[in-house]
Amino acid sequence: xxxxxxxxxxxxxxxxxxxxxxxxxxxxxxxxxxxxxxxxxxxxxxxxxxxxxxxxxxxxxxxxxxxxxxxxxxxxxxxxxxxxxxxxxxxxxxxxxxxxxxxxxxxxxxxxxxxxxxxxxxxxxxxxxxxxxxxxxxxxxxxxxxxxxxxxxxxxxxxxxxxxxxxxxxxxxxxxxxxxxxxxxxxxxxxxxxxxxxxxxxxxxxxxxxxxxxxxxxxxxxxxxxxxxxxxxxxxx
Amino acid sequence: xxxxxxxxxxxxxxxxxxxxxxxxxxxxxxxxxxxxxxxxxxxxxxxxxxxxxxxxxxxxxxxxxxxxxxxxxxxxxxxxxxxxxxxxxxxxxxxxxxxxxxxxxxxxxxxxxxxxxxxxxxxxxxxxxxxxxxxxxxxxxxxxxxxxxxxxxxxxxxxxxxxxxxxxxxxxxxxxxxxxxxxxxxxxxxxxxxxxxxxxxxxxxxxxxxxxxxxxxxxxxxxxxxxxxxxxxxxxx
Numbered sequence: 001x002x003x004x005x006x007x008x009x010x011x012x013x014x015x016x017x018x019x020x021x022x023x024x025x026x027x028x029x030x031x032x033x034x035x036x037x038x039x040x041x042x043x044x045x046x047x048x049x050x051x052x053x054x055x056x057x058x059x060x061x062x063x064x065x066x067x068x069x070x071x072x073x074x075x076x077x078x079x080x081x082x083x084x085x086x087x088x089x090x091x092x093x094x095x096x097x098x099x100x101x102x103x104x105x106x107x108x109x110x111x112x113x114x115x116x117x118x119x120x121x122x123x124x125x126x127x128x129x130x131x132x133x134x135x136x137x138x139x140x141x142x143x144x145x146x147x148x149x150x151x152x153x154x155x156x157x158x159x160x161x162x163x164x165x166x167x168x169x170x171x172x173x174x175x176x177x178x179x180x181x182x183x184x185x186x187x188x189x190x191x192x193x194x195x196x197x198x199x200x201x202x203x204x205x206x207x208x209x210x211x212x213x214x215x216x217x218x219x220x221x222x223x224x225x226x227x228x229x230x231x232x233x234x235x236x237x
Numbered sequence: 238x239x240x241x242x243x244x245x246x247x248x249x250x251x252x253x254x255x256x257x258x259x260x261x262x263x264x265x266x267x268x269x270x271x272x273x274x275x276x277x278x279x280x281x282x283x284x285x286x287x288x289x290x291x292x293x294x295x296x297x298x299x300x301x302x303x304x305x306x307x308x309x310x311x312x313x314x315x316x317x318x319x320x321x322x323x324x325x326x327x328x329x330x331x332x333x334x335x336x337x338x339x340x341x342x343x344x345x346x347x348x349x350x351x352x353x354x355x356x357x358x359x360x361x362x363x364x365x366x367x368x369x370x371x372x373x374x375x376x377x378x379x380x381x382x383x384x385x386x387x388x389x390x391x392x393x394x395x396x397x398x399x400x401x402x403x404x405x406x407x408x409x410x411x412x413x414x415x416x417x418x419x420x421x422x423x424x425x426x427x428x429x430x431x432x433x434x435x436x437x438x439x440x441x442x443x444x445x446x447x448x449x450x451x452x453x454x455x456x457x458x459x460x461x462x463x464x465x466x467x468x469x470x471x472x473x474x
Contacts, residue, residue, distance in 0.1 A: 078321035103469035160374035
């Protein structure tokens with residue numbers, strides 16, 4: 001009888017201890033989090049503001065597009081009788097295309113990269129990294145492409161591809177898997193891109209990424225929806 | 238004795254129930270606060286997004302003003318081919334400047350970066366790609382590596398000839414020491430590249446940064462070609 005009582009006491013003791021420990025841990029966790037609880041309020045305000053600014057931006061960008069169309073018409077009217085100027089206007093168009101400021105169509109390749117969702121490797125290797133995208137762009141540029149976009153974001157001289165936490169950004173806009181890279185240029189570059197030992201080959205065979213490369217006769221790439229600036233550089237005569 | 242045991246069991250049961258209930262409540266609280274914590278993480282992200290939209294808006298507003306001004310000028314000078322042609326020249330020069338087709342000067346930073354005599358100390362093309370990316374993120378308007386101007390479609394590749402690695406920028410060979418010039422917002426460029434733990438210069442002991450005024454960056458030594466990318470026909474709204 002006495003032995004049984006002791007057993008019950010010990011069992012109860014252990015149970016109480018576990019429960020108290022659980023409560024203790026939770027109290028500490030909660031305490032740590034209390035200070036952050038005020039965030040939601042501020043955040044809703046911020047979210048509203050972001051939306052407002054985006055809307056404002058969209059509106060002013062549309063105005064800019066209209067103004068640029070008018071400018072092009074006006075330019076044409078003004079210079080129509082001057083051969084030299086017509087040539088210059090063509091040159092201006094070419095540079096704007098090169099800069100990524102016009103919508104373009106042409107032959108090329110489309111590369112689709114996907115995070116590997118069912119792999120056995122560590123998570124670091126089997127997802128698409130910002131560096132992977134930069135290396136692929138570099139290979140495309142090496143193959144003489146004339147226009148590139150990643151998930152609709154046109155590659156322009158100011159384009160940076162970055163990674164904050166788990167989020168990849170192109171032109172400061174968030175892009176995610178699947179990554180669709182469109183490039184206009186000679187479609188025969190596909191052999192070069194997929195060569196054994198090349199970067200894409202490594203991504204597939206070493207890191208197990210799901211990468212698809214295909215040719216296309218007609219790819220459309222949208223222009224950059226932003227502004228390129230020259231605030232800090234001046235031309236040296 | 239029997240009655241006493243009953244009361245004791247009831248008491249203990251009650252205590253256990255209360256403890257379990259409290260724990261359960263706390264679990265729920267913790268769960269909720271965890272969401273707050275995630276949202277709180279988003280808050281910094283939100284502020285960044287907001288700042289970037291504001292900046293884009295500002296840039297677009299300035300560009301709109303500029304375009305409208307040009308439009309007016311063209312309209313005023315419609316009668317005179319001579320003057321219209323001058324306006325076109327101005328526009329062309331601006332596009333060429335942004336594209337990297339003119340020599341430019343301005344304030345910025347110079348990074349000296351060299352091979353170190355260790356396995357990991359040798360500068361690779363990927364290092365340079367990463368550096369260019371960081372400079373672009375920091376808003377550099379003109380960049381060169383050993384006087385090779387970095388333009389939109391510049392490639393930085395590695396080739397291996399008889400066991401030795403060479404780096405080619407714009408298909409021209411560059412070697413250590415590398416001098417990387419960048420013109421832009423000097424303060425911002427400096428702070429971005431020397432940010433604690435993540436800045437490029439902070440992470441690479443074989444790279445040093447100096448601020449310099451009136452840096453001259455040479456133009457791209459070549460022609461830009463557009464052969465495959467045709468301007469897309471604008472869809473009427």
